Amino acid sequence: MSHPSTRRRLPKVAADLAGLVVFAVCAFPVYWMVNTSLLPRNEIRSADPTWHPFGGTLANYRRVFSGGAFFDALGTSLLVTLATVLIALTFAFLAALAVSRFRFRGRRSFIVTLLLVQMIPVEGLFISQYKMLETMELLNTAVGLTLVYVATVLPFTVWTLRGFVAGVPYELEEAAMVDGCSRFQAFLRVTFPLLSPGLVATGVFGFIQAWNEFTLAVVVMTREDKRTLPLWLSIFTDANRGTDWGAVMAGSTLIAIPVVLFFLAVQGRMVAGLTAGAVKG
Incomplete structure (x- = not known):
């Protein structure tokens, strides 16, 4: 037993x-x-897989760095991704506050519209997006691609932040105002720190989505010198010579590193915000 x-x-x-x-x-x-x-x-290319890289080579990485195209694509991706995250978080934060803290006409319609926009396939908007950017002369520019990315990331970001804002009791701000804070000071000192997990979580989502996005970049960035990193990887695929899998894997490894570093940089703040409480009993 x-x-x-x-x-x-x-x-x-x-x-x-x-x-x-x-x-x-x-x-x-x-x-x-x-x-x-x-x-x-x-x-x-061997039929027998090699399970460990011992005795390997750095030739694949040398091919990746040759020509300088990697660094051009890296700069474009960093610029577009960081701008997308900052702009999307700013507008989504303001929209989430408005939807959660205020009652106004059209509030429910706005929330439903966010859900409906999320259901539209990205491919169904290619023609209209291309024509719009062409008219504004923003094709093959970081500004044009950032606008498209922000429009893609924003609905989900607003919806996610709305849940975090609604989860913070408004009574906390009222208590701070009773203690002498203005409405803005109460929000800045009490509510905003409690929303840091939501800001970090949505920021991580926006960063990953913008960093790895491929299909929209294909439509907007048609010039070779304006490629983002996912588009840059396509140079190692040739219809006649086949795919250079070593270079593709080396490039993919390098592309993954900024995402890992970004997550490591914010995970401490995420955990600290999730474990911090406004009221201790």
């Missing part, structure tokens, strides 16, 4: 094992990408 403490530990052990399995499944594609980026071409 098994000991009661052993029976209590079994569910925890099973949950830990399930977590490890899920982690391994999620991490393996990343490991395979990095592993492939360090292998020579003959091993990549």
